[in-house]
Amino acid sequence: MIHDQGLVDRLSVLPVENFAGEVFRVTGLSADPLANSVNGGRWAPGAGAGIVVPTLYTSMERNGALAEVVSYLAMLTPLPTRPLKATKLGISTSQTMRLVRTGLESLGVDWTRYGERDYSRTQTIGAALAFLGLDGLIAPSARWSCDNLMIFSNNHSMNERLEVISEEQVEWRSWAQMNGFVGSDR
Numbered sequence: 001m002i003h004d005q006g007l008v009d010r011l012s013v014l015p016v017e018n019f020a021g022e023v024f025r026v027t028g029l030s031a032d033p034l035a036n037s038v039n040g041g042r043w044a045p046g047a048g049a050g051i052v053v054p055t056l057y058t059s060m061e062r063n064g065a066l067a068e069v070v071s072y073l074a075m076l077t078p079l080p081t082r083p084l085k086a087t088k089l090g091i092s093t094s095q096t097m098r099l100v101r102t103g104l105e106s107l108g109v110d111w112t113r114y115g116e117r118d119y120s121r122t123q124t125i126g127a128a129l130a131f132l133g134l135d136g137l138i139a140p141s142a143r144w145s146c147d148n149l150m151i152f153s154n155n156h157s158m159n160e161r162l163e164v165i166s167e168e169q170v171e172w173r174s175w176a177q178m179n180g181f182v183g184s185d186r
Contacts, residue, residue, distance in 0.1 A: 003128050011128055019136060020092040022165060023058035023149050024065035026084050033087035033164060036153045042119045043126030043137060043150045053130045056151040059141060062086055067143035070172055074181045084172045092161035093151065096136030097129060115142045130155060
């Protein structure tokens with residue numbers, strides 16, 4: 001993937017920060033909560049794009065992490081019945097960019113379509129951030145009123161914190177019904 005030089009130039013002058021705190025990740029019960037996504041997602045292109053950006057997707061709130069996963073599960077027919085695992089992680093980063101709504105819009109993200117699954121622009125931004133050597137991105141969740149933290153694992157130093165603090169099993173279907181992700185008839 002050849003990066004958009006104009007985008008790289010714009011991103012390279014924006015401030016970065018470190019992050020230290022607790023975040024949440026929701027996975028299947030047997031999945032490793034520290035395993036990266038390599039199949040692509042909102043902030044990382046998949047292998048078909050010519051570049052793989054291993055990314056650990058987390059949320060600043062437990063419900064935000066649940067909303068991200070449940071939004072996918074709610075599209076399936078029949079609905080899966082297995083419970084999920086919510087994991088609290090301790091994470092630190094040293095080169096993380098924080099993008100708020102106005103910053104995303106100035107980078108060409110159409111906020112009116114942010115919740116849709118067309119990730120082409122956000123993937124381009126994420127790939128450029130990883131190319132610049134950043135180890136993280138804090139950006140608004142498209143599914144919950146909170147921020148998410150994405151770790152670009154190839155740039156995340158082994159000296160930084162990345163550990164499981166606690167795990168809990170979650171019966172996600174009742175949570176999804178209570179929060180409007182699925183109707184009571186499902």
